[in-house]
Amino acid sequence: MSMSSKLYDLMDWAEIEAITYSEENHPKRLLGSRPEGNSTLIAAYFPGADGVSIRADRARKDVPMELADEAGYYAVLLKKKHPFHYVFKVHYPDGREVTVEDPYAFPRVITERQEIQFTSGIAENLWEFMGSHRMQVDGVEGVHFAVWAPNAMRVSVVGDFNDWDGRIHMMERLDKSGIYELFIPGVKDGDLYKYEIKAKNGTVTLKADPMAFESELRPDSASVVRSIGGFAWSDISWVKERKKRQNSNAxxxxxxxxxxxxxxxxxxxxxxxxxxxxxxxxxxxxxxxxxxxxxxxxxxxxxxxxxxxxxxxxxxxxxxxxxxxxxxxxxxxxxxxxxxxxxxxxxxxxxxxxxxxxxxxxxxxxxxxxxxxxxxxxxxxxxxxxxxxxxxxxxxxxxxxxxxxxxxxxxxxxxxxxxxxxxxxxxxxxxxxxxxxxxxxxxxxxxxxxxxxxxxxxxxxxxxxxxxxxxxxxxxxxxxxxxxxxxxxxNESWRDSFLDYIHYDPIIRTHHYGQLCFSMVYAYAEKYMLPMTHDVFTRGQETFFGRLPGAWDDRLSAFRASMAFFFTHPGKKILSQGLDMGDPEEWDENKSINFDLVKNVDNQRMHNVVRDLIHLYKEKPALHELAHEENGFEWINCVSANENILVYLRKTAKKEDTLLVLVNFENIPRKEFRIGVPFAGKYKEIFNSDSEKYGGFDFRNHRILKSEELKWDGRDNSVCVKVPPLGVSIFEVE
The missing domain is CATH 3.20.20.80 (Glycosidases)
Structure with a gap:
């Protein structure tokens, strides 16, 4: 019996059509090598080739493969015991000869355990075995590709390395998971690729790799083979300190x-x-x-x-x-x-x-x-x-x-x-x-x-x-x-309530006073961060400064007071780009932050007050410690709706850390406004948003205030203070 006859009998012609029609999801059944007694059957698919030969390890000459199907399916039966290493030499009509490894000669890479974790919803390291990864398999360098597409008829890797031809590198389906995988020798970092997916209805689409580490610059959309993990990190001291920098008291x-x-x-x-x-x-x-x-x-x-x-x-x-x-x-x-x-x-x-x-x-x-x-x-x-x-x-x-x-x-x-x-x-x-x-x-x-x-x-x-x-x-x-x-x-409820409150004219705010106070009813239901973020200041929603009503000076005062209220309210802080300098124009993707704003005197002052408040927030333990515990905050006055005034304490476990905060969201100064204090002593104003250096009227408490034994706000002692218009004063105990 001639060799061709032997090959003919070994061919699964019905299944070979699945290869030639690019509809095969188990190409390793028909491509690559397998033992046949003491011989080895090797099959390959090279559409467009003029001929293919094989060079086995330690062989002195190439062995031509027979064209089993004119679409480009080649086969040969070698009198050599399986397994052994070999390469293909592919000849093309234009005279090119290309030597390639057989991608179907390599074992699977993804383990059954990894499949089970993935399909059970408990895979926590998917990036380590899905997507594209440079590796060495059986001593050969290449890239392993893996993608989840359980309902596809066929999936192929296409890219620079195979002229984007979906017939060349059909992937092997792992039936337990629906993952398709293939190790392709010779692919290198920087190569572009996608997955060509043939659906069961015959539709063919090109998909970017959901697990790729890099992609082309839009509008191009191919995935990029990229090795990661080789960066030389030098942040060990930061990582060691991270816990204390991000805990609830920090x-x-x-x-x-x-x-x-x-x-x-x-x-x-x-x-x-x-x-x-x-x-x-x-x-x-x-x-x-x-x-x-x-x-x-x-x-x-x-x-x-x-x-x-x-x-x-x-x-x-x-x-x-x-x-x-x-x-x-x-x-x-x-x-x-x-x-x-x-x-x-x-x-x-x-x-x-x-x-x-x-x-x-x-x-x-x-x-x-x-x-x-x-x-x-x-x-x-x-x-x-x-x-x-x-x-x-x-x-x-x-x-x-x-x-x-x-x-x-x-x-x-x-x-x-x-x-x-x-x-x-x-x-x-x-x-x-x-x-x-x-x-x-x-x-x-x-x-x-x-x-x-x-x-x-x-x-x-x-x-x-x-x-x-x-x-x-x-x-x-x-x-x-x-x-x-x-x-x-x-804490978006706090933000939404405050933004609604502050956009009213001061004379109207009286009727919305409850929106200032209500956040403390639920302040400790969660560990909150206060977000003054882009999602409410873009897309035609007006910037924060743009929402403030009234004359220009009133708007500037309201900005300063709002920032002081923000930084003295319990919760960690988030400020959106541009807000910290009072940018009146909303940002979009076509422009950068307008840092030239700080060349304007008013914007520079707004910038300065935010800077000073951030540093104060960090320096004073009462403003950040116990921010998520009820004993870190205490009301003094939350009933002065007619005056739009709030008074509260920020505290730590140490009495000497206590801060007294007075907030006035009405544009009326008050020369003598009595407030209760937590204990007898001297109170020094350490911050005033109406300070001249911030562009205010400098309606400040320049002198240290000594408490009196006069009951007020349910307290045994009280002080008489100057209240800045649309302003916030912060006092500490001496």
Whole structure:
């Protein structure tokens, strides 16, 4: 029997058609090598080739392969016992001869344990085995690719290395998980790639890698093979101190910003590299006294106008601002300057760009099949399906990834209410209840709990912050107490109430006085951060300074008083870019922060008062210690609605740390206003927002005030003070 006859009998012709029609999800059954007695059958698929031969290890000559199917399917039976190493020599009609390793000759890389963890929703290190990774397998250098696409008919890796031809590198499906994987020899760092996915209905799409560490600069969307983890960190002293810098008693003054806003765009429209802005940003933060910078999402996203909040690359630092190594350098630099870095992270929804997560494998994979859950009408995005354990593994791992890989100090989960409630944003629209008929998204609740536990297990000193505007109970309670396990929560109710109050004319504020006081009713229900952040000052909503009513001088006074109230109210602090200098114009993605504003006298003074308040907040223990405990605050007067005056104490366990704060949101000065004091003694004014140096009328208490044994405000002792118009005075006990 001739060799051709033997080969013919060994061919599975029906299955070979799956190869030639690019519909095979188990190509290793038909490609690569397998034993046939004491011989070895080797098959390969090289569409467009003129001929293929094999050179086996220690062989003296090449052995031609036979063309079994004219589409490019080649086979040969070698009288050599399996296994052994070999290479293909591929000849093309243009005269090229290319020597290549057989990608189907290598064993699987992903373990069954990893598959089980992934499909159980408990994979906490997904980035270590999914996506693209340079490695050596059986002594051969190459890149291992892995992607989850369980409902695809076929998945191929396409890229620079195979002329984007989906027939060349069809991936092997792992049936327990629906993960496709393939090790491709010769692929190198910097190579572009995507996954070509053939759906069961025959539709073929190109998808970026959800697990890629780098992507092309938008509008291009290919993923980039990139090795990470080789950066030489020098922030060990910061990491050792991080726990005490971020605990509940530590001062945290956070500067919220978009990386693209700190420096003007270049002439070609590109943003500055994050390395370029690191030094001037750190200098600015240190001068102002900020302890942390919070970055709007730096994960890869398609449209600048979303500020990053419609993420597609959950593991990729956006190319807008540099490479993964550039970002590691940026974080390391911040840490060397003793500045923490917090990242915004979007686990609730994703955009519908075709190359992204939407309909990923021809089915609703990352989103729900239920149209009442899959689409978010408020934002025009898809929402993640938390009922799928694989989706939970994908998102949970991404949070841990940024903390472990880039030494991030905190993760701020954006818009968690849209994940916690099945009816969120669906007013007058249909929504699908949970199994008990309720609106709570039970699997999302479990996801946030599991993610916080995993994050704190991997990185105990990294904080997690929730942005939740729904009033969900126990957001910062421990998981063991049925909480969600976050460290802090934005107090958006305080912000919204205060912004509503302050926009009224002072004469009208009397009728809204309760909005000033109400926050203390629930102030200790959670561990709060007070957010004066971009989400309420952009998109036509007016800046903070733009909302202040009245004559110019009154607006300046109200700004100073508002900032003083902000920094003396319990809770950690977050200020949005530009707000600290009273920028009257809202920021958008096409312009940078207008630092020239501080050349104006009024803006310089607003800038100065914020700087002084940040330093005061950090220096005075009463303003940050016990901020999350009831005994750190005490009302003196919360009933002077007609005067729009508040008086309260900020305290620590030490009597001598006590601060007395007087707030007046009416534009009327009062020469003799009596207030009760906590104990007899001398009271010295250490801050007055109406000081001349801030542009005020200098209606201050220049002299030390001695208390009198005159009962007032329910206290045995009191003092008579001067109350600045639209101003705040802070006193300490001598």
């Amino acid at each position: 001062p945290m003054a956070v500067y919220e910003m978009n990386l693209g806003a700190f420096a003007p765009k270049k002439e070609d429209g590109s943003y500055a590299n994050c390395r370029e802005i690191a030094a001037p940003l750190a200098k600015y933060l240190l001068d102002m006294g900020y302890t942390h910078v919070e970055l709007m999402p730096v994960m890869e996203h398609p449209f600048d106008g979303t500020f990053g909040y419609q993420t597609l690359g959950y593991y990729a630092f956006t190319k807008r601002f540099g490479s993964p190594e550039d970002f590691a350098w940026f974080v390391n630099y911040m840490h060397e300057k003793k500045i923490g870095v917090i990242l915004d992270w979007c686990p609730s929804n994703f955009p519908e760009d075709e190359y992204g997560l939407v309909d990923f494998d021809g089915s609703c994979l990352y989103e729900s099949e239920d149209p009442n859950r899959s689409f978010h009408p408020q934002w025009g995005t898809r929402t993640f399906d938390f009922t799928k354990p694989e989706v939970r593994s994908f998102l949970m791992s991404s949070a841990i990834f940024w903390a472990e890989t880039y030494h991030i100090d905190g993760i701020r989960a954006d818009g968690i209410a849209s994940a916690l409630y099945l009816d969120y944003g669906r007013e007058n629209r249909p929504w699908s209840p949970n199994i008990y008929g309720g609106k709570e998204y039970l699997e999302a609740i479990d996801f946030f709990r599991s993610t916080n536990k995993a994050l704190h297990r991997h990185c105990p000193d990294v904080i997690s912050i929730a942005e939740d505007n729904s009033g969900w109970p126990g957001v910062t309670n421990p998981v063991e107490e049925e909480g969600l396990g976050f460290d802090y929560k934005w």
